[in-house]
Amino acid sequence: MTVILLEPSRPGNPIRLEEVVNAPLSACLFTGYVSSLLQKNAIGVEIVHARLRDWSSEQTATYLSQKSFRLLCVHAIYLWEKTRDIFELLSNLRERNITAHINLYGYYPTFAYKNILECFPGIDSVTVGEPEITILDLARCLLSEEDVSPLMNIPGLAVRGNGGKVVFHPRSPVCDLDQLPFPDRQDISLYQKKGIVTYILGSRGCYGQCTFCYLNPFYGKINQWRGRSAKNIFDEVFGLYAEDGITNFYFSDANFFGPGKAGKERAMTLAELFLAHNLEISFGFECRANDIEEHSISRLVMAGLTNVFLGLESGDPASLKRLKKHLTVEENKKAIQLLQEYGIEPTYGFIMFEPYSTLKSVRNNFEFLKEMDIMRIPAVTAHLLHHRQTIFQGTPDYQTMLPETPYSGCDMSFSHYETLYLIKDQNVETFSEIITHVCGTALSLMPKTFDCATHASTESVLSNTSALAMLNNTLITIFANTLQYFETHENTHSPKVIEEMSHRLNHEVRGVMESCNPLHTRAFY
C-alpha cells in the first residue's frame, strides 16, 4: 500500500453542544474522492476509517504501525478542546518509527495551516482547500523515482520551505466536477450497518456570502457555487441504487441549489431523471429559504424528497442583515410553510445569539420560533433556543472580530482557530449563559435519537409522547420567563444572578427528566 487516508475518531465533547458546525457536512466525501482519484491514477490507496470503526487513538496507531506506506493523509477536524488528540496520535506514530510523509487536509487545516506547520514538526505538509488534485500531485511527487520537483512547487500544498518558513501557493478549485470519478465507498456496508445515510456531493460552494460561514472561503479567492450535471449525479445515485440496493440518500452540498433560475432548473432535471427511471428512493438536502419555491419543490417531492435542512439563521431582521444572509424574515416563513404544505418538516440552522444580539433580537427570534411552531421536539427545541454563533478562522466575521476573552485552560496551539467572544450587550450575554446551561443540562440528560453528524437514527428511550411534550414545554416556558425577567429588570448580569438562576432552572429540567423516565435519568447523574 502506498497511500493511507485516515479518518480519525472524533471524541465527543460534552462542553460543546454543536455537533456539526466544526465539521461541515460538505467535507464528508473528501476522503472518498481523493481515494478514487488516486486509484484512477494507479496509486495504491487504503482508507482507514477509525471513526466508523469506533477505534481509539491507540487502536488506530497500532493498526497503522503494522502497515507499510509512503504517504499518510489525515482528514483533520477541529475537535474543540480535544483537537490535540489528533496531534498526539500523529506524534505517537512518529515515536513508533513511522517515517512516511504526513499530510493534513480538510476545513480546519486549510485555515490553520500556518499555525499547524509552525507548531508541529511531525506534520510535513497541509493541503489547503479542495484536496483531490493536490494530494494526487503530492503522491506522484513522493513516489517519483526521478528527480522530483520540490514539494513547495505544488499548488495547494503548504510546506516548510528554506529556514522553516511556511510556503504556500494557492490552487484553483476543480472547474468541471463531472470530471472527477465517483467517490470510493470501500466502507459502504459498515455505513449501512450503522444506519448512516448515503451521502452524495452534488455541488461545491455556495452563492451566499454569510459572515459566519467558511464554506466559500475554503475554496480560496475564486469561490462560487459549482454543480455537477444532473445526469452525472443521477448516474452515481443509480449505480448505488441498482448495485447496492441503497434507497436513502442525503446531499451533503453546502447549498443544493445553484443560483437563480438555472439552479432550480438543474434540480428539476435531476428530479425528472429520478422519476423517469422509477427510482424508489428518498433523499434530503440543505439549502437557503429563497430557493424554496413551489414549481421545483413539488417535482422534487414527487421524486423522493423527504428531508430539508433550511439555513434560516434568524427570525430577527437586524441579525439577518448583520449576518449578510440576504434573506428576509418573510422569506424564511414562506419557505417553512411551503415545505410543510408538501409534508416536509424541515430541520433548521438557527443562531439565537450572535455578538451583537440585543434583547429585542432575542425576543424576535423567540416569537418567530413560536409563530412557526417549530419547537415541538425537546432536542430540537434545546438546540434552537441556545445556539450561539461560533467564529472560526476563515469566516468573514473572524477577520473583523478580535478575540476579547482570554483563553483559559485552552491550548495556545489551537487558540488561533476560534474567536471566543462576549456578546456586546452584557444582559444578553448573561441570558445566553443561563439558557446554554439549561439547554445543555436537558441535552445531556436526553437520550440521543438522531445524530446530526451522520443522520443516523436510533430508537428513543424516552418514547413516551406526553413526557416529551412536558420536557419541551418546560424548556419553552423557562426561556419565556427568563427572557421576560431580563426585559423587565436592570443589572441582571452579575455572576450571582447567573449562578442562582442556572442552578434553579437546571434543577427544574432535571426534575422533569426524572419524572419522565427515572431509570434512564439516574444513569446520567
Ligand code: SF4
Ligand atoms: S447560505 Fe449557507 S452555505 Fe451559503 S454562505 Fe450562507 S451559511 Fe454558508
